[in-house]
Amino acid sequence: MPKTKQPAIPEAVQSKELHEEDRILSNEQKQQAIATFTKFLTQEHYRSTEERFKVLEMVLHRVGHGHFNADELYANMVMSKIRISRATVYSTLELLEKAGIIIKHNFRTDRSYYEVGFDEPHHDHLICVKCGHISEFVNPQLLSIRKQVADMAGLKVVDHSFQIFAECPEPGKCPHNQ
Numbered sequence: 168m169p170k171t172k173q174p175a176i177p178e179a180v181q182s183k184e185l186h187e188e189d190r191i192l193s194n195e196q197k198q199q200a201i202a203t204f205t206k207f208l209t210q211e212h213y214r215s216t217e218e219r220f221k222v223l224e225m226v227l228h229r230v231g232h233g234h235f236n237a238d239e240l241y242a243n244m245v246m247s248k249i250r251i252s253r254a255t256v257y258s259t260l261e262l263l264e265k266a267g268i269i270i271k272h273n274f275r276t277d278r279s280y281y282e283v284g285f286d287e288p289h290h291d292h293l294i295c296v297k298c299g300h301i302s303e304f305v306n307p308q309l310l311s312i313r314k315q316v317a318d319m320a321g322l323k324v325v326d327h328s329f330q331i332f333a334e335c336p337e338p339g340k341c342p343h344n345q
């Protein structure tokens with residue numbers, strides 16, 4: 168049987184891997200995040216403490232360095248000689264999530280992971296279940312699928328979350344696992 172040639176996928180619908188340098192925030196975006204958090208704390212009657220803003224500052228500083236869990240962020244702050252309690256880091260992350268500044272992910276690990284949620288473009292995740300490596304990608308096809316599905320139900324898309332769980336073909340030789 169002749170080998171059937173795979174049709175080439177047009178570039179407009181290809182998956183594109185997202186790299187760290189794609190995630191750098193502008194100063195304007197950082198200022199906007201601080202303003203959003205200030206407004207949120209006031210509206211929800213939480214105190215605008217210095218510690219809470221130190222946590223936000225560290226979150227913004229970390230953008231481009233991957234997803235983080237609460238303990239990693241706490242360790243970053245301790246390393247930077249910022250006086251803060253672990254409990255404050257945990258509770259502030261919850262507030263930042265409620266304020267829409269960060270997104271919480273459950274990548275089927277025992278911890279929740281966070282990342283900033285207001286930067287563009289919207290991306291999705293490919294998780295290696297063997298070594299836990301998380302890659303980010305953007306695929307325009309997902310955007311048309313979500314619109315198509317929501318349109319059929321007469322709804323307007325607000326957001327989506329899509330995760331692919333996969334394993335490296337040769338565990339132990341995974342480039343992410345070195």
Ligand SMILES: [Zn+2]
Pocket residue numbers: 295296297298299300334335341342343344
């Ligand atoms: Zn792997």
Ligand SMILES: [Zn+2]
Pocket residue numbers: 234282290291292303
């Ligand atoms: Zn991500």
